[in-house]
Amino acid sequence: MKKSQVIFSTYSPYMAVDTELVGSDGKPIATPRVCSLCRCGESAMKPLCDGSHAKVGFVGKREDANKPALxxxxxxxxxxxxxxxxxxxxxxxxxxxxxxxxxxxxxxxxxxxxxxxxxxxxxxxxxxxxxxxxxxxxxKNYYDETRIVVGKDGPLNCQGAITLIDDQDSDAFLPAADHFTLCRCGGSKKKPVCDGSHEKKEFKG
The missing domain is CATH 3.30.70 (Alpha-Beta Plaits)
Incomplete structure (x- = not known):
């Protein structure tokens, strides 16, 4: 059985591996086995990456250093x-x-x-x-089906047995449950996870 993964690094898009992608309209989006998903917010092909992160100088580092206790x-x-x-x-x-x-x-x-x-x-x-x-x-684990659902004008909603991998061993705080939200507007201070910045930015996509 193939294992679903989302791999990210400081300057790259998300690389989704063996993971079903579902649009905000609930319809599946046809993708290859490995596909790049935009995380800078500037792609003209959202939710897919078109290389805009390189043009805008996207840096995917976490800015919020405070991780409160549960x-x-x-x-x-x-x-x-x-x-x-x-x-x-x-x-x-x-x-x-x-x-x-x-x-x-x-x-x-x-x-x-x-x-x-x-x-x-x-x-x-x-x-x-x-x-x-x-x-x-x-x-904290509820999902039988594994997929990424694109939130309308919002984050990537990851559900099921998806392994989130930091490919550069950065200081990102990674969620442990079988569901989490990944920023795709480029504005989160808690990258890669969403902090609601898409609302403030009036992100569309």
Whole structure:
């Protein structure tokens, strides 16, 4: 069985290997076994790379050096785990306001809603910033299907058994769950992961 990989280095695009690519419209995008995906935000062939990173002098180094510790919010039956570094502001947690609060006034109240509702909300988080613990087990892997879904005007949503490889051993912080979001607007300070900069840049693609 072929192993899906996404390989990146400081100045290069993402190299997706043996990984299905799905457009923001939900339709598969035909690609060769190995394809280059834009991460500078300037390609005219998005989500594919057209070499623009070389023209604009793209540098894919992480700028945010602060990696906060995981936050644990313990309830009677479930513990919510929050990785603040991976959060890119998708906002699905706001759908369960009693537990997670709002964008402007976030909170974490694990006893404020049924456990099944909390789990369903956490599993919508595309970046892996939210996960949960029940008993002694930490649940952070949910996907049976392996693919990269191109977010509309947003990041690459990686799902399933994809190995993310830093080909130059840079100081990037790499996510550990089976789902994560990769910046493709070029603006994230947490490269390669998305930090929501596409919203500020009004990125299109």
């Amino acid at each position: 936050e644990y919010y313990r309830g009677q039956d479930i513990t919510i785990v929050f990785d603040r570094y991976l959060c890119m502001g998708a906002g699905y947690c706001g759908e369960l306001e009693a537990v997670f609060g709002t964008h402007d006034q976030p909170k974490y109240e694990p006893d404020a809603a049924p456990v099944d509702d909390i789990i369903a909300t956490i599993r919508k988080c595309p970046s892996g910033a939210l996960s949960y613990i029940i008993g002694e087990e930490h649940f």
